[in-house]
Amino acid sequence: MTTAVLSSLVALDAPNPPVSERIRLGVMDTLTLTRRDLLIWLRNPAFIFFTFIQPVMFVLLFRYVFGGAIPVHVPGGYVNFLMPGIIAQSAAFASFGTAIALARQLQKGVIDRFRAMPMARSAVLLGRLVSDTVRLVLTVLIILAVGYAVGFRFHNGVVPAVLMVILGVVFGVVICTVSAFVGLAIKDEESVGSFGLVWLFPLTFVSAAFVPVHSMPGWLQAFAKNQPVTIVIDEMRSLALGGPLTMHAWQSAVWLAGIVAVFVPLAVRSYRKA
Amino acid sequence: MTRANRVRDWDGPSIFVEDVHKSFGDVQALGGIDFVVERGKVLGLLGPNGAGKTTAVKILTTLLTPDRGRALVEGRDVVRAPSAVRELIGLAGQSTAIQEELTGRENLEIMGRLYHLAPDVRQRRATELLERFDLVDAADRPTRGYSGGMQRRLDLALSLVALPSVLFLDEPTTGLDPRSRLGMWDVIRELVSAGTTLLLTTQYLDEADALADEIVVIDHGKVIAAGTTSELKNRIGGDVVEFVVVERERVGEAVEAVQHLSEGEANVDLETARVSLRVGERGSQALVDSVRRLDALGVNTEGLGLRRPSLDDVFLALTGHGAEDEVPPQSPAGRRAGGRRH
Numbered sequence: 001m002t003t004a005v006l007s008s009l010v011a012l013d014a015p016n017p018p019v020s021e022r023i024r025l026g027v028m029d030t031l032t033l034t035r036r037d038l039l040i041w042l043r044n045p046a047f048i049f050f051t052f053i054q055p056v057m058f059v060l061l062f063r064y065v066f067g068g069a070i071p072v073h074v075p076g077g078y079v080n081f082l083m084p085g086i087i088a089q090s091a092a093f094a095s096f097g098t099a100i101a102l103a104r105q106l107q108k109g110v111i112d113r114f115r116a117m118p119m120a121r122s123a124v125l126l127g128r129l130v131s132d133t134v135r136l137v138l139t140v141l142i143i144l145a146v147g148y149a150v151g152f153r154f155h156n157g158v159v160p161a162v163l164m165v166i167l168g169v170v171f172g173v174v175i176c177t178v179s180a181f182v183g184l185a186i187k188d189e190e191s192v193g194s195f196g197l198v199w200l201f202p203l204t205f206v207s208a209a210f211v212p213v214h215s216m217p218g219w220l221q222a223f224a225k226n227q228p229v230t231i232v233i234d235e236m237r238s239l240a241l242g243g244p245l246t247m248h249a250w251q252s253a254v255w256l257a258g259i260v261a262v263f264v265p266l267a268v269r270s271y272r273k274a
Numbered sequence: 275m276t277r278a279n280r281v282r283d284w285d286g287p288s289i290f291v292e293d294v295h296k297s298f299g300d301v302q303a304l305g306g307i308d309f310v311v312e313r314g315k316v317l318g319l320l321g322p323n324g325a326g327k328t329t330a331v332k333i334l335t336t337l338l339t340p341d342r343g344r345a346l347v348e349g350r351d352v353v354r355a356p357s358a359v360r361e362l363i364g365l366a367g368q369s370t371a372i373q374e375e376l377t378g379r380e381n382l383e384i385m386g387r388l389y390h391l392a393p394d395v396r397q398r399r400a401t402e403l404l405e406r407f408d409l410v411d412a413a414d415r416p417t418r419g420y421s422g423g424m425q426r427r428l429d430l431a432l433s434l435v436a437l438p439s440v441l442f443l444d445e446p447t448t449g450l451d452p453r454s455r456l457g458m459w460d461v462i463r464e465l466v467s468a469g470t471t472l473l474l475t476t477q478y479l480d481e482a483d484a485l486a487d488e489i490v491v492i493d494h495g496k497v498i499a500a501g502t503t504s505e506l507k508n509r510i511g512g513d514v515v516e517f518v519v520v521e522r523e524r525v526g527e528a529v530e531a532v533q534h535l536s537e538g539e540a541n542v543d544l545e546t547a548r549v550s551l552r553v554g555e556r557g558s559q560a561l562v563d564s565v566r567r568l569d570a571l572g573v574n575t576e577g578l579g580l581r582r583p584s585l586d587d588v589f590l591a592l593t594g595h596g597a598e599d600e601v602p603p604q605s606p607a608g609r610r611a612g613g614r615r616h
Binding site: 028 | 283284290332335336337344349351354357358360365370371373380384388389390432433
């Protein structure tokens with residue numbers, strides 16, 4: 001071959017585009033992928049089920065089947081106790097879609113194809129995050145509507161109510177960063193589907209989501225009281241129904257910031273390495 | 275912007291690979307490979323599973339960085355100017371990048387957006403590609419319902435949205451049925467006639483034979499041969515006597531009887547009881563001798579004949595093992611071999 005002759009080939013200079021242009025294209029790419037993710041989600045019956053039907057079933061199940069047997073002391077009774085919990089739990093489980101979608105795209109080679117294109121590499125994860133946020137807002141609003149239909153009422157005014165919805169969505173987005181890491185690290189759709197979200201069950205059920213923590217045995221209370229899902233739900237409950245705000249507010253903020261600080265770098269690292 | 279003026283600043287080869295090494299932990303995937311592809315030519319990168327073909331493609335498409343060595347695509351260094359390389363290449367592979375919930379047109383549209391094409395350009399391009407790849411009727415249906423061949427065609431179309439100067443096809447027909455495979459070949463030939471430089475990896479010798487101008491054979495991460503198809507065939511020279519032993523248990527006897535006619539070891543496929551001998555320039559004489567020997571032994575054969583060497587023979591001569599040894603049984607090549615059984 002002619003390699004020996006060609007070793008003197010000098011590569012062309014290829015300067016990178018200016019930062020402003022790269023940011024503009026990065027935003028465009030992120031929006032393109034957000035649109036793509038939402039289109040895929042809208043056409044996938046399984047995703048629709050997880051986002052809408054399952055949370056509604058949970059609301060009805062706990063409101064009418066279990067609710068009567070769970071004594072709580074909040075204004076308006078169990079349905080008011082339940083709704084903040086259900087919102088947080090559903091938001092956490094909605095991150096299932098994040099893990100599955102990322103694992104599937106890695107497995108099928110879609111992400112490799114994107115990476116061989118002149119688009120912003122971060123757009124795959126950012127687009128995912130934006131579409132997840134849209135999805136979560138819809139989920140939370142639908143659960144609230146169903147909650148209203150079965151007797152839930154805010155007791156603490158409009159601004160705290162809006163803040164509760166925002167906290168629920170932010171909590172969901174934070175859990176999505178964990179799920180993104182899980183999906184990118186496991187890289188296999190089927191495995192993600194069967195055990196990628198096992199960790200969510202103890203976190204959401206061994207919490208204040210459905211029952212008062214003091215009804216649990218002492219050793220379990222220690223975990224249930226201090227884990228982030230309970231802390232976020234307590235804050236949401238205070239926002240919805242009135243109660244002490246500040247203590248849980250800063251605890252929630254610290255927990256959520258901590259989770260983001262740990263899992264975003266992990267997810268980005270898995271994405272780079274994958 | 276046309277393909278030609280995007281690379282007007284470079285008159286060297288489209289692909290230039292020099293002493294490229296890549297290891298994953300202790301496993302060496304590439305142990306120093308070199309090759310060059312001139313503009314508008316088709317290079318077939320040939321080798322068994324695990325030979326390093328996909329690693330080479332991943333390095334050239336900026337998905338992996340080499341541990342050592344240099345790789346240029348249209349003069350752009352894949353390590354130092356990856357964005358510039360990505361502007362010029364297209365990649366289609368064995369795993370399809372199409373999104374099954376979206377229609378064919380939507381898949382193409384989104385690719386166009388990600389390549390930052392203007393709205394009218396990307397719509398026009400999508401329509402053109404759907405027509406060219408015979409997908410117009412299915413254009414607005416979700417691709418979940420497409421056949422395997424249609425999915426591969428759409429996948430290839432996706433890689434062409436931005437009119438790449440260099441196209442990489444990583445095993446474009448693996449897993450396709452024979453008919454769809456021939457369909458893909460036609461599509462690829464048409465592409466090449468339009469002047470795209472193509473690097474094609476394949477484990478099918480007939481595919482490289484049918485499509486490539488030049489072939490680089492790699493095995494265990496090293497280039498073991500390079501040249502045009504006919505150069506490679508000439509290298510092993512002469513003809514091949516081939517036959518299938520009807521009573522499979524007598525293959526050993528039969529080989530023993532004719533071994534002396536062969537230059538080098540006889541190639542025996544135990545599964546199909548097919549024996550081939552490289553007989554050099556003594557073609558007809560060797561054929562007659564084989565018939566006599568086998569007849570004297572009372573071994574029944576089928577399809578006894580003389581043929582020109584195939585790339586299979588070349589591969590065997592070069593590596594000491596067949597090119598398709600590691601091909602999974604559902605592949606077209608495997609099925610074809612199986613069809614010879616009785």
